[in-house]
Amino acid sequence: MTDTFAKTAPEATQPGPNPAPTRRSRSGFQPVRSIMKHALLILCVLVMLYPVLWMVVSSLRPNDVIFRDPSLLLNDLETGNYAEGWNAFADPFSVYLVNSSIVVLGAIVGNLVSCSMAAYAFARLEFTAKRWWFAIMLLTIMLPIHVIIVPQYVLFAQLGWVNTFLPLIVPKLLATDAFFVFLMVQFIRGVPIELDEAARIDGAGHPRIFAQIILPLMVPALATTAIFTFIWTWNDFFSQLIYLTDPDIYTVPLALRAFVDAQSGTNWGAALAMSVVSLVPIFLVFLFGQRFLLRGIATTGGK
């Protein structure tokens, strides 16, 4: 299994500038063919993104028009849905945004610290039964959370952690997102070992090599980890549904779900408006962190 992962990890694992090979058409310039290809691609993009665009436009329409207008044309801006959705729950929507942000921030810090430490050991140190530990680490990437959720719930319930953010943050501090350990191992392997050796000759121990040589060089991998953790945690529903049952500490996905279920299909405008609000952070991360996202999934096949 290790081999498969290693073989399928493409060149993007190497740190530093990654010059894209210049592409040229193998068959020369063919205008008709090229136009047809672009037409096809643009059609695909439109079909795929139309529902999302419609969601944004419809959130700015009065409730009674939403289902009658499939177009993307907006006559006048109706921001009432946002005002109404924002205050539709026990708490204003900002409370849920803050709750989600706390969980996301905790998860990011946890993953960055714990996964980079583990990755340094796997990539740079020799230790007993290393191959076995590494194999176990890879296997845990594929382990469905459902297999461990029941005893984990019992454990956290006994610690009194249900309805706190701890069950969502503490596991990240313990490097349970092995996917990121693997991503960072791949990255560190690409850092020239001569740098470590030079530092060792200068008398640096492993903590210093890790903190002063490896960490600064693996910033791209850390950024990838931070961004993926952000998106996955922001979107996460299953574990939040299980651990957070008190409406006051609901996160954004839980609040949205509660809203949609309670409305049972009457106030779709407000539901759409808050859905749009909940996607804005993801969209911003996509805009500004795309480079790291694309590199990350090309490296390890994350989703």
Next chain:
Amino acid sequence: MSATAELRNLGGRGSTAKRQNKAAFWFLLPWFLGLFAITLGPMAASLALSFTDYNLLQPAEFNGLENFTRMLGDERLHQSLGVTFTYVLVSVPVQLGLALGLAILLDRGVRGLAFYRSMFYLPSLLGASVAIAVLWRMVFGADGLFNDGLALFGIEGRGWISEPETALGTLITLNVWTFGSPMVIFLAGLRQIPRMYYEAASVDGASRWRQFASVTLPLLTPIIFFNLVLQIIHAFQSFTQAFIVSGGTGGPADSTLFYTLYLYQRGFGNFDMGYASALAWLLLLIVGAFTAINFWASKYWVFYND
């Protein structure tokens, strides 16, 4: 922590090895804690619980193989297995086929590659969210956007989500919609194929189709395999979308009762935690079996260049 203590003691083969073992122990300490306390420990506990009757309030009571014999007669479980297998076996091939097709189209020197790639990738980031599931509920409702689109072609629509025959189809569509992430992996793989192979092939007079079949496809099989394994494992664990679209019920008529949704209902709806643990282990065995079959079958179709 016995295993980590063992790890420390075992490396007495010289001072460097000892020192590295010691350093490794500290660097791996958070990971070891997580592995044993959050992953392996609960795994073992869930295996043990699967032989018990446990409702969280009373202590677990050993009941032998009862949970497993109960599975044989549990019709909702059989329904959820059928739903999940259909979902995995339809949505993953369609998703990967689309991803591969568009990656190949994009790889052949298209201007604006970065733009198209981003646009196709965006749904992968959004697809797992509750917001998109809410949107899906509206788009595929009786008076939703999808029916408006069909009406343009004069096709009579229906309540895609409210009818048992089509509800699962809307969730399959949603998974296919997130083809962007395997597509990016395919694109990265296509870039790895050395240009000179194509040059050699065209010198030999190979047509574009022949080049695709004899150069591109064989060299891409490791990536196809990688995507296949990951997406199957991923699809088996789908939960959020079915939960939101069906309001947590798996309806209509259990037609979207994903395996994980049924497990959630048993474990956290009915607090039937012994049975839920048994279900969890069955899921692990099923996913493991699919992965093992995949690895076994890969001998016959995956081509490794080195």
